[in-house]
Amino acid sequence: MRAAYGVETVRTAERELMARLPEGALMQRAAAGLAAVCAGLLGRVYGSRVVLLVGSGDNGGDALYAGARLARRGAGVAAVLLDAGRAHRGGLAALRAAGGSVAGDATAALARADLVVDGITGIGGRGGLRDAAVPLARAARESGAVVVAVDLPSGTEADSGEVRGECVRADVTVTFGTYKPGLLVDPAREYAGAVRLIELGLDLGAVEADVEALQHADVAALLPAPGAGSDKYRRGVVGVVAGSKRYPGAAVLAVAGALRGGAGAVRYVGHGADAVIARFPEALVHAGPPSEAGRVQAWVIGPGLGEDAGGALGDVLASDVPVLVDADGLRPLEPEMVRGRDAPTLLTPHAGEAAALLGVSREEVEAGRLVAVRELAALYGATVLLKGSTTLVAPAGGTGAGFAARPVRVNPTGTPWLATAGSGDVLSGLAGALLAAGLGAMDAGSAAAYLHGLAGRLAAGGAPVGAMDVADALPGAWRGVVGRGRTAPGTPSGTV
Structure with missing residues (x-):
């Protein structure tokens, strides 16, 4: 599990560690790690040209001390001081003692640089770069040099992943102690490049993370595996209410996701029965309503339903099993329909x-994805999977400190080629299958997003891909996760 912690949590842990260490030791640890990453990126340090963009905070100090280490190895290191009077004194002295200098002409220095270190602002920065820093960030990007951000790209926001103005676009971000949410969540994640974590020895074991990302082993521990006594009913029956005369393909894709996601059986209800049976003769079809279709362990409702969503939605939500609501099923949804379940x-x-559910603009959601998914989960009292460039899964809950402290999961897999019609229908069916197998909503959504992202990568291979290709690649993604994530045959699949 990859965990990310907010600014105040990190600062508290740093203060506790610094109280046990000699003065300046923690900054030296950070600087040593930063310098090592920079040296690796340069390949040949001797004779290389390094420019440090130095702000007034500790990130500027980290950059100066790292620059001193590179200068001692023969690099030509020049510091651009955004506020000379507030630059870290010890770091600046170390740089000069090692043979580094303060740049007289920042633009000329950046134009010649092989590597630029962004130490303009720290994890407490808000609201984008200040005016004086904007031309430096642009010049660094235009120089062709490798840009390395210290802790996170300056101008991005550590806690939320928001970008509210100009910011540095890094090739690599070297972060210290732990990941920060903004390094995992778009739009800030887009500016971070490859992220390298330098361990500092922070004690965060007893603190709940703000954001977490599952890895192969975590997902493998969640995925159900049939035993010798399994049958189709014990493996989970998914009810799918999807498709219409106008959009029968949505029904086919949702059923595909459910079947490829391990469902023992799929009961389909809707106007796409002919299309579903033609593609999947194993599906069980029913004219409806859903409550009369037979027993299921979970319902999926919404993909391609069009105007038929309203009545079926109420029928499904009245059931006593988990329900996934997607697409057209979300249009008539009101909080009170969900909160009483x-x-x-x-x-x-x-x-x-x-x-639409929050009553705000799409741009507002995309700019603040972490805030939006938490607000939705609080408003509806439901687990929310917010799809997009960064897929987030927020736990069901209400308002208050207890809810806010529970981590949101960010999905680390996927490919831009998944932005194709019907891809979300496959994801809904897959998540529904995991719900029917007994996973909780948080685990089902997180594991489904992870597998769906891997399947997208497998199917695409760097080329355009269709939604059914993604569904067909799900078994391969599943095998890859289980093969790498489980230590031995027969290892328990974990709890839910």
């Missing part, structure tokens, strides 16, 4: 649908 509810909107 005893069984879990998983909502899977994209940014436009989330904006």
